[in-house]
Structures are given as C-alpha cells and as structure tokens.
Amino acid sequence: MSAARFDAQNPVKIKHPEWSKNATIYQINIRHFSKKGTLAAAQTHLTRLQELEVDIVWLMPINKIGKKNKKGTLGSPYAVQDYYSVNPEFGDINSLKNFVVAAHKLGLKVILDWVANHTAWDSVLMQEHPEWFLKDWNGEYRSTPWHDWEDIVELNYHIPELREYMLNAMQYWVREVGVDGFRCDVAGFVPTDFWNMVRSELDKIKPVFMLAEWEDRDLHEKAFDMTYGWRWNETMHRIASGSANVNDLCVYYACNEKAFPKDSMRMLFVSNHDKNAWEGTEYEQFGDALDATIVLSVISEGMPMIYNGQEAGNKKRLAFFGKDLIEWQEHRYTDFYRDLFFLKKKNTALWNAHWGARMIKVGNDCPQEVFSFVRQNSKDKV
Numbered sequence: 001m002s003a004a005r006f007d008a009q010n011p012v013k014i015k016h017p018e019w020s021k022n023a024t025i026y027q028i029n030i031r032h033f034s035k036k037g038t039l040a041a042a043q044t045h046l047t048r049l050q051e052l053e054v055d056i057v058w059l060m061p062i063n064k065i066g067k068k069n070k071k072g073t074l075g076s077p078y079a080v081q082d083y084y085s086v087n088p089e090f091g092d093i094n095s096l097k098n099f100v101v102a103a104h105k106l107g108l109k110v111i112l113d114w115v116a117n118h119t120a121w122d123s124v125l126m127q128e129h130p131e132w133f134l135k136d137w138n139g140e141y142r143s144t145p146w147h148d149w150e151d152i153v154e155l156n157y158h159i160p161e162l163r164e165y166m167l168n169a170m171q172y173w174v175r176e177v178g179v180d181g182f183r184c185d186v187a188g189f190v191p192t193d194f195w196n197m198v199r200s201e202l203d204k205i206k207p208v209f210m211l212a213e214w215e216d217r218d219l220h221e222k223a224f225d226m227t228y229g230w231r232w233n234e235t236m237h238r239i240a241s242g243s244a245n246v247n248d249l250c251v252y253y254a255c256n257e258k259a260f261p262k263d264s265m266r267m268l269f270v271s272n273h274d275k276n277a278w279e280g281t282e283y284e285q286f287g288d289a290l291d292a293t294i295v296l297s298v299i300s301e302g303m304p305m306i307y308n309g310q311e312a313g314n315k316k317r318l319a320f321f322g323k324d325l326i327e328w329q330e331h332r333y334t335d336f337y338r339d340l341f342f343l344k345k346k347n348t349a350l351w352n353a354h355w356g357a358r359m360i361k362v363g364n365d366c367p368q369e370v371f372s373f374v375r376q377n378s379k380d381k382v
Helices: 039-043 046-051 093-105 124-128 160-177 192-202 230-241 247-259 273-279 282-299 332-346
Strands: 025-028 056-059 080-082 109-114 118-120 152-154 181-184 209-212 226-228 265-269 303-307 359-361 373-375
Touching (some): 039 093, 046 093, 093 160, 160 192, 192 209, 230 247, 247 359, 265 282, 282 332, 303 332
Parallel strands (some): 181 209, 209 226, 265 303
Antiparallel strands (some): 359 373
16 A cells, blocks of 8 residues: 555545445346346336335346457456447336436446446557557457456557547546446556546546455555445354454454545445356355344445345345346345345444444443444434
C-alpha cells in the first residue's frame, strides 16, 4: 500500500451517493437467472428483490461475447466483444433501458459489470486498434499472465487514446441508459489513476456507485465506494472448515479498521460467481456455519451481498460457460435475508461507511470459540 500517497487525515475524497448509506446488493447472472435468460425475464424479479430489501442490482456483463478462443458453449461474459453492445442472448438496448427504468420506479439502483482490463480476441478494439494491446516477450499479443484466461487479450493503459475510449464507453451507459455505476472486474489490474479520472468524470453526469473487485485502501481515495472483502470470506471459510478459530476474525477486523478508512465500504459475501463456479456453493464452503456467516455479513462492518438464487437455497454450482438454471423455490433463506436486511436498514448503527458505527470488541471467556462485539451510536445499538 502506498502510504506516501494516502492522506491519513482525510483519506476518502469521493462522496458516496446518499442512497448507499444502508444499501444491500444483489448480483444477477442473467444467463442463469431465468429459463429464458433475458433482461426482460430478469425484470419480472425486480419487485421480489425490492421486497427482499435489496437496493443495488448488479448485472454481470451485458455486452456481446467474443467467439474466438471462447470457453464452453456460450463463452465467458468477461470476454467482451464490444463495449457499446448488448448481448443478443439477453435482449437489446431497449431491454436494458426498460430494466433500468423499472428498477428505478421501485427505488432500486442498477450497476453494470465493467471489464476494463481485457477484451475478447475478436473484439472491436482488436480489429480497429490492435496497437492498444499488450504483447509478451516474444512480441505476441497476450492474455493476462499467470491465469488460464486464454479467451481474452490484455489492454495497455499507457496509451492515452485507450483511456479516453474506455471513459467514453462508461459515460455512454450512465448518460444514455441511466445506470447508477459499475462493478469493475479485476480493478487492481488497471492503473488507479485511470479509475480516479473515471470517477471524477462520471460524477459530473450524476452521483455514481463504484465497486472494485479488489482489496486495496488506495482505491477508496478518489475512485471506489466499495471493495471486495475477500479476506473476510476466506477467514470465515477457514473457521467453518475447522482450520482456524474465531481469533482469525479479530485479525481481519483489526486490519479492516486500521488499514481501510472509516468512510470506505467493504462488500461481504458468502458466495459470488467465482466462488460458486470454482470453489463450491455456500453450503460446501460453510456447512453448519452458513447461518452464522450470513448474519455476520449483515451486522458487521460491510455491505452484504446476495448472489443469484441464494435466497432460494440454490445448492448448485452453476456452469460458468454454459446455460444452467437456478432452482427457484420457497425457502427459509428468503425470510432470513429479508429480516436481516430490514434490520440493517432500520438500525442506524449498522449503516455503511461513515453513516454506521464502528465495531468494538467485547471480551468473553471463550475467545477462541465466541466472537463478540458491539456497534453503537447515539440512537441504536447491536
């Protein structure tokens, strides 16, 4: 972390949208969310999500997917072919506009998944601006090194024209479609000064919400409202699997309080598209500790997230590169999440960033088995 660049007195320079103060977030994988797999079909769930006390709907990438070197039958949504397009599997630009309008009428916000680090091999940019891409030691275009991402080719952010193009594309979706921000894929693989510039320019259109798939406090200074709580999830998994005790949570929360600004948000999740597809469902990850893990994700410092059918008790690892269906059903987790999210909204001590109260450790006589804390302000207490 770059301490020299970080202003300890006033570390967060951005202003979070007022509506994010007690918000919760829901991730939709459009491909799996309904039998039709379209934006119009997903739109029929919006009232249900509102009743679940969800505030932010995060749509996984909605752009056309490249065909060259694609994985599986349908390809990865993170191999973008055209940043100005809507994947025809999902509908068209009007389908997305209708989705956003319907969400806004219900008081929901919509953020798009944005893949700035790379494109598909047959992307519009590769065809029109091959000089905007990185090459390896042998002079060949390259995928992101050390990963098995053979279906993508990496962009070069040393090129000013690329930065301008990417900014313009992001502005298009905010200005023309009315989306409320972005979840930015592998945000740490793209220079922070680019994100700082993007946030400043997007806020000129309207207040946006930015989520980084990364863990770095410097991203909170001028670019992102929220970063991933990867280490929180990993800590809870170790405890649930018996390889750690709850003292490890003390380590996580100590780092969260000391290394991240008070006015930052961390996203806490028991599953997401990566976890579900490659490491197992939340049932596999947490077993008998799942209920406690969900509760802690809501009442501790962070914004809780639901992934794609968790509230219906979905127990499937959803195929990432093909069609797979959530088994929608009545399930106790629907009311479980609703009640917890209702508590978060009503209890001001549980609010996000500077609006909420810090966690204070409470000692007990079983410190390796019981994790206890209080969050309290002048109005509320948990």
